[in-house]
Amino acid sequence: GAVVSQHPSWVICKSGTSVKIECRSLDFQATTMFWYRQFPKQSLMLMATSNEGSKATYEQGVEKDKFLINHASLTLSTLTVTSAHPEDSSFYICSARGTSGFVGEQFFGPGTRLTVL
Amino acid sequence: EDKVVQSPLSLVVHEGDTVTLNCSYEVTNFRSLLWYKQEKKAPTFLFMLTSSGIEKKSGRLSSILDKKELFSILNITATQTGDSAIYLCAVEIQGAQKLVFGQGTRLTINP
Numbered sequence: 001g002a003v004v005s006q007h008p009s010w011v012i013c014k015s016g017t018s019v020k021i022e023c024r025s026l027d028f029q030a031t032t033m034f035w036y037r038q039f040p041k042q043s044l045m046l047m048a049t050s051n052e053g054s055k056a057t058y059e060q061g062v063e064k065d066k067f068l069i070n071h072a073s074l075t076l077s078t079l080t081v082t083s084a085h086p087e088d089s090s091f092y093i094c095s096a097r098g099t100s101g102f103v104g105e106q107f108f109g110p111g112t113r114l115t116v117l
Numbered sequence: 118e119d120k121v122v123q124s125p126l127s128l129v130v131h132e133g134d135t136v137t138l139n140c141s142y143e144v145t146n147f148r149s150l151l152w153y154k155q156e157k158k159a160p161t162f163l164f165m166l167t168s169s170g171i172e173k174k175s176g177r178l179s180s181i182l183d184k185k186e187l188f189s190i191l192n193i194t195a196t197q198t199g200d201s202a203i204y205l206c207a208v209e210i211q212g213a214q215k216l217v218f219g220q221g222t223r224l225t226i227n228p
Binding site for chain 2: 004032034041042043044045046049093105106107108109110111
């Protein structure tokens, strides 16, 4: 089955620093990757959609300069939280869709828990 | 604004009970509705529904979609403690290449 990994699984950083989260599709080529954030007891909120080799499409209200997304290859997308603040603390989940997959056939990574002190 | 609403938000039952989870939606351009199960980490795919009235079934889980009334239900029969999880409903928007998720239903099965 399709496997998506994320690294790191958790990270604690100081306010003002930048944090990079990697999302990899391990056994398939992901033309599209999605980044979500999930607050405690809330649902997944789509932050942005990234297609390999092009700029990410951000959802309304998500600051593109704060959440930098790079989808440089068909197996890797990165999310960089720049100048992180405590309110950025959240669970970040990526998902990936293959070349033949429909949008709903997204395979989710295990998530990254970010805590900003 | 596209919206997906799940109910109840939380449900606690005893092992062996049958549960029904609800998902209603209002979206501009519906393509499909999906159900996911989320335990500690990433959601795992359960069902995708595109046509009204056709039940999808997997073991003790089943789901059906009503495109006229704009809702779906997820049934779990003979529940087990391993069914405890958050169940997420999502709607795929035609042409937008994205999913809109509901708030989720937190299901707890007590032994």
